[in-house]
Amino acid sequence: MADEQLLEQPESKEVIAPGYTFGSVTDQISAVVLTKHQPLFWIASFGVGFCLLQLLLVSAVLLFTKGVGIWGIRTPVMWGFAITNFVWWIGIGHAGTLISAILLLLNQSWRNSINRFAEAMTLFAVACAGLFPILHMGRPWLAYWLFPYPNSMNVEPNFRSPLVWDVFAVSTYATVSLLFWFTGLIPDLGTLRDRAKHFIPQRIYGVLAMGWRGSAKHWSIYETATLLLAGMSTPLVLSVHTVVSFDFTVAIVPGWHSTFFPPYFVAGAIYSGFAMVLALAIPLRAAYGLQGLITDRHLENAAKVMLATGLIVAYAYIMETFMAWYSGSPYEQQAFWNRMTGPYSSSYWFLVFCNIVSPQVLWFKKFRRTPVLLFISSIIVLIGMWLERYMIIVSSLAQDYVTSSWGLFHATRWDWATYWGTIGLFLFLFFLFVRALPMISIFEVRTLLPQAKVTEEVRR
Amino acid sequence: MSSAGVYGVMAEFDSPTSLVNAARAAHEKGFRKLDAYTPFPIEELSEVLHLHKNKLPLIVLCGGILGGLTGYLLQYFVTVIYFPINIGGRPLHSWPSYIIITFELTILFGCLSAVLGMLALCGLPMPYHPTFNVPRFALASRDRFFLCIEATDPMFDLEGTAGFLETLEPKEVSEVAN
Numbered sequence: 187m188a189d190e191q192l193l194e195q196p197e198s199k200e201v202i203a204p205g206y207t208f209g210s211v212t213d214q215i216s217a218v219v220l221t222k223h224q225p226l227f228w229i230a231s232f233g234v235g236f237c238l239l240q241l242l243l244v245s246a247v248l249l250f251t252k253g254v255g256i257w258g259i260r261t262p263v264m265w266g267f268a269i270t271n272f273v274w275w276i277g278i279g280h281a282g283t284l285i286s287a288i289l290l291l292l293n294q295s296w297r298n299s300i301n302r303f304a305e306a307m308t309l310f311a312v313a314c315a316g317l318f319p320i321l322h323m324g325r326p327w328l329a330y331w332l333f334p335y336p337n338s339m340n341v342e343p344n345f346r347s348p349l350v351w352d353v354f355a356v357s358t359y360a361t362v363s364l365l366f367w368f369t370g371l372i373p374d375l376g377t378l379r380d381r382a383k384h385f386i387p388q389r390i391y392g393v394l395a396m397g398w399r400g401s402a403k404h405w406s407i408y409e410t411a412t413l414l415l416a417g418m419s420t421p422l423v424l425s426v427h428t429v430v431s432f433d434f435t436v437a438i439v440p441g442w443h444s445t446f447f448p449p450y451f452v453a454g455a456i457y458s459g460f461a462m463v464l465a466l467a468i469p470l471r472a473a474y475g476l477q478g479l480i481t482d483r484h485l486e487n488a489a490k491v492m493l494a495t496g497l498i499v500a501y502a503y504i505m506e507t508f509m510a511w512y513s514g515s516p517y518e519q520q521a522f523w524n525r526m527t528g529p530y531s532s533s534y535w536f537l538v539f540c541n542i543v544s545p546q547v548l549w550f551k552k553f554r555r556t557p558v559l560l561f562i563s564s565i566i567v568l569i570g571m572w573l574e575r576y577m578i579i580v581s582s583l584a585q586d587y588v589t590s591s592w593g594l595f596h597a598t599r600w601d602w603a604t605y606w607g608t609i610g611l612f613l614f615l616f617f618l619f620v621r622a623l624p625m626i627s628i629f630e631v632r633t634l635l636p637q638a639k640v641t642e643e644v645r646r
Numbered sequence: 647m648s649s650a651g652v653y654g655v656m657a658e659f660d661s662p663t664s665l666v667n668a669a670r671a672a673h674e675k676g677f678r679k680l681d682a683y684t685p686f687p688i689e690e691l692s693e694v695l696h697l698h699k700n701k702l703p704l705i706v707l708c709g710g711i712l713g714g715l716t717g718y719l720l721q722y723f724v725t726v727i728y729f730p731i732n733i734g735g736r737p738l739h740s741w742p743s744y745i746i747i748t749f750e751l752t753i754l755f756g757c758l759s760a761v762l763g764m765l766a767l768c769g770l771p772m773p774y775h776p777t778f779n780v781p782r783f784a785l786a787s788r789d790r791f792f793l794c795i796e797a798t799d800p801m802f803d804l805e806g807t808a809g810f811l812e813t814l815e816p817k818e819v820s821e822v823a824n
Contacts (some may be wrong), residue, residue: 208788342728342729362757396771397771398770403771630753
């Protein structure tokens, strides 16, 4: 007996808290949606999002009537906040695809309880990102000119331009994220259809579930589809921020023109994305009592990814500065010297604090296990990553080759209003999602339960 | 009892293990027109029911190749034939700058064909299916596991098949109206 006990494997670490059954998992997650009552947290967050969304609408209307001059963009800094926000938002989206695709391929089962809302986060972050280049166009109603289509002007987009690559990369990313997210939702929509008590929700979920009945034949095809989508999303997500970085690197502006932007941007994107995942997961699980499904282990793993990508970003900052010096190009050297000591130096050093210094506390397990501190840390990283993009775009454009053409950027209140407005749009869409759809993938959490394993003795 | 108007016979189980065992027993008995319904994918079930091959990877491959060709040929057509711009004497057929859009459209078409192909192979959307006539079947999306032997199976006869399912220790056996 004693020997047998010794031979027994140590109990594998379960991803979610013990004591759950298929039924209780289903009930707990679907109860968030199938109810008339929402916690105060939901009402407050949705309310904030809704108010900020109105701010976005006001600033957009003003922008359309008066033009982009309401923003602080003046020659030479014509990209200003709009492109900073675009890159920031699209970077945030990357964590969702990383969790849903790359961690699926790597067989990381802990992803199962965070992938759904992380994918929703991706979708809404890409929506916010997509707004900025369009608003920034000056004549946003002509945005469709970006796509190649037969037209009476007999002109076509220039396929050698990174800005056109960006259009294709971002629109493909948005479409694929939507497809992946919806595919993942189908079985859970079936669950909601079967559990809804009232006629209208039954019909709505029924139509969306398309008659999903959990047939083994369907599951087999479904699993293949998920795997293929994950396999294709993985290179896609890496390509998107690579293409975004081409917007900079292909230009010859000092501070932009360098070959290591693609990996640097991708690491930064995942860094800020995981910060957003934590910033959303920590309040959500507290408000809905989901600590058993999104456990401290999930938060810790996300914090570890954040730390790892943060270190890559730190390395990139150091290499960027080193290469500027090593290049021997006086313009490159001047650009970095201006960043560190010039008019934007306070932003630069604050960003170094946010992105390099502050995440070092994540080395300590105790810190990673304390949700409140983790939440604060993730907000600091989000601010830092925004400053990074601001720094790259504004400081490089403000002071380039010819001293006589230098000019500083000053954000106006409408710059800030548009930025906060998209945060409102994001919160509005995200909390609508939390209200209407299961924020945790029910069927994937079921597979995590110990009961879900087909036991060994009866197999032959 | 007659088999007319009957889709099949369905047995309900409360654990994945008993369902897999039952499915294996039914397959060994010679039933071929059978399907299982579960709240989450069970790998062993696909093995027992021999469901490992499907055409989806082929569909996605074709979709991806079509997307890649579309991307490349679109750019070739526009930059070389339809709207050639000579910039500093650089070649019109500047293939390195075509790579990104070719790649993006490959992924886009591949993913679209994965999702549409999955729906087509599953026969979805399908608003009505006879299994939904069984009242307890709503639990197939919660915590119960069902095995259904369909009336189209050559070995099917209502009483005999129901009797066979009873021997597999189910929670309940029910007839599925068509």
